[in-house]
Every structure is written in structure tokens, then in C-alpha cells.
Amino acid sequence: MSTAPLEIRGPVARSVQEALSAVLAPDQARLVLDMALMFAQLGVVPEEASRARTFVTDSLRRALESYAGLDTAESVVEGLEPILVMMGSHIRTRSDEELTAEPAETPTPLLPPLPPLAVPAAQSRLILVSSLDRTSIQGIARQLFASARVRQIRNVFELLSAVEMNSGEAPVIVVDCSLPAVDPMTLATMLPEEVREAKVVLWGATQRQRDELEERAPIARFWVPCPSTTSHDQLADLLRDFL
Numbered sequence: 563m564s565t566a567p568l569e570i571r572g573p574v575a576r577s578v579q580e581a582l583s584a585v586l587a588p589d590q591a592r593l594v595l596d597m598a599l600m601f602a603q604l605g606v607v608p609e610e611a612s613r614a615r616t617f618v619t620d621s622l623r624r625a626l627e628s629y630a631g632l633d634t635a636e637s638v639v640e641g642l643e644p645i646l647v648m649m650g651s652h653i654r655t656r657s658d659e660e661l662t663a664e665p666a667e668t669p670t671p672l673l674p675p676l677p678p679l680a681v682p683a684a685q686s687r688l689i690l691v692s693s694l695d696r697t698s699i700q701g702i703a704r705q706l707f708a709s710a711r712v713r714q715i716r717n718v719f720e721l722l723s724a725v726e727m728n729s730g731e732a733p734v735i736v737v738d739c740s741l742p743a744v745d746p747m748t749l750a751t752m753l754p755e756e757v758r759e760a761k762v763v764l765w766g767a768t769q770r771q772r773d774e775l776e777e778r779a780p781i782a783r784f785w786v787p788c789p790s791t792t793s794h795d796q797l798a799d800l801l802r803d804f805l
Contacts, residue, residue: 693738701794
């Protein structure tokens with residue numbers, strides 16, 4: 563699935579893109595930005611000083627905390643502070659006449675208003691999603707934002723790193739069988755011993771896939787099948803039972 567290029571409109575948007583690209587892969591950076599824009603109910607990154615600061619310190623921070631963790635969120639927000647200060651200083655030095663002449667920026671909502679979302683606590687359950695479908699990951703993260711930390715895993719190294727950083731607690735793992743980033747068989751053989759009791763959901767696995775997987779990896783018999791027709795809302799309800 564191809565990812566549309568980011569639409570860059572001004573210095574704040576460029577700085578946000580550069581800051582995200584410095585710590586995340588391109589698809590991950592776009593996912594986090596999409597989440598932040600949804601939280602802010604905006605179509606583009608705001609360029610007006612006060613709204614830009616609110617976007618970065620609130621919506622962008624929340625999206626980053628959910629996807630990449632607290633340390634990454636704080637690092638990115640701190641790195642964007644100079645551009646926010648510069649924008650604020652620029653506005654304060656302009657004349658009242660110039661400010662009056664400038665038309666007000668009107669945000670373009672992406673979606674109907676969302677209910678307030680709480681930042682997930684650091685101790686909330688970790689959900690790892692093995693998928694190359696950005697839309698699916700975004701849908702799951704949005705549904706579970708207030709109750710879990712949702713992270714994409716794109717390879718075995720990211721899986722093992724995420725488990726290690728989670729202090730050995732068994733995560734919940736979702737495998738998007740229609741477009742998996744880590745093959746289910748690889749997952750069955752590479753899952754560390756201390757977290758082999760992790761809840762694993764096979765989203766969209768066919769009966770043939772399940773039979774082959776269970777025959778070659780007995781641990782998969784304990785994994786939870788989930789039909790491909792399951793929506794993000796329904797999947798989120800299932801995952802909440804594991805939290």
C-alpha cells in the first residue's frame with residue numbers, strides 16, 4: 563500500500579516533518595502525524611504561533627507517546643521548541659496593523675470531533691501490531707489510545723527490542739495475516755521464552771493458514787483467531803479483554 567507524500571505548507575510543518583523523520587521511519591512518521599492531526603481536529607499543521615505550540619505540545623506529544631514512548635515524545639517536542647519560540651517572537655514584533663490585515667487561519671477538520679483522550683500511562687499494556695498496513699495500525703491505535711500503548715513491529719528485531727524494553731511483561735500481539743510485517747511462523751519460533759504466553763491475535767487468518775501454523779508450531783493452537791471481516795472497533799473490543 564503506497565503512502566501519500568506529506569503536504570508541507572510552512573516552517574512549522576517542515577520542522578515537524580524533519581523532527582519525526584529523525585526518529586521514525588517514513589511510514590511511522592506519517593502515521594504519527596496523521597494521529598496528531600486527528601487529535602487536533604486539523605487538516606494541516608498550523609503555522610500560527612499559539613496554535614502551533616498547542617499542536618506540538620499537546621496533540622503531537624500524545625501521538626508520539628502512544629506510538630514511540632515518552633522519551634521519544636519529549637525529545638521531539640524539545641527539539642521543536644526553537645521554531646515555536648521563533649514563531650512567537652515574530653508575531654510579537656509585528657505591528658497591530660499587520661496583524662489585523664492578516665486573515666485568520668481556518669482549520670480544516672479531518673473527522674467529526676473526537677471525545678477527549680487521556681494519555682496512556684507508562685504502565686499500560688503494550689500492544690504490538692505486526693502489519694504493513696498503515697491504516698490498520700492507525701485504526702487500532704486510535705481506538706485504544708486511552709487504555710494501551712500501540713506500536714507497529716516491522717521485523718523480528720523490532721519485536722525482540724519491544725519485548726525487552728517492556729521489562730519482560732508479555733505483550734498483546736496482533737498479526738495482520740493479510741499483510742503481516744512478521745510472518746506468523748517466524749513469530750511462533752522467535753518469541754522469547756519468557757513471553758511465550760503472550761496473547762496473540764491472528765487477524766484475518768484463513769483456516770488453511772491456521773491449520774498449517776498449528777501443525778508446525780503447536781504454540782499457535784493457543785492463539786486467538788479473528789475473522790478478516792472484523793472491523794477496527796470490533797478488534798479493539800477484543801483486545802480490551804486482554805488488557
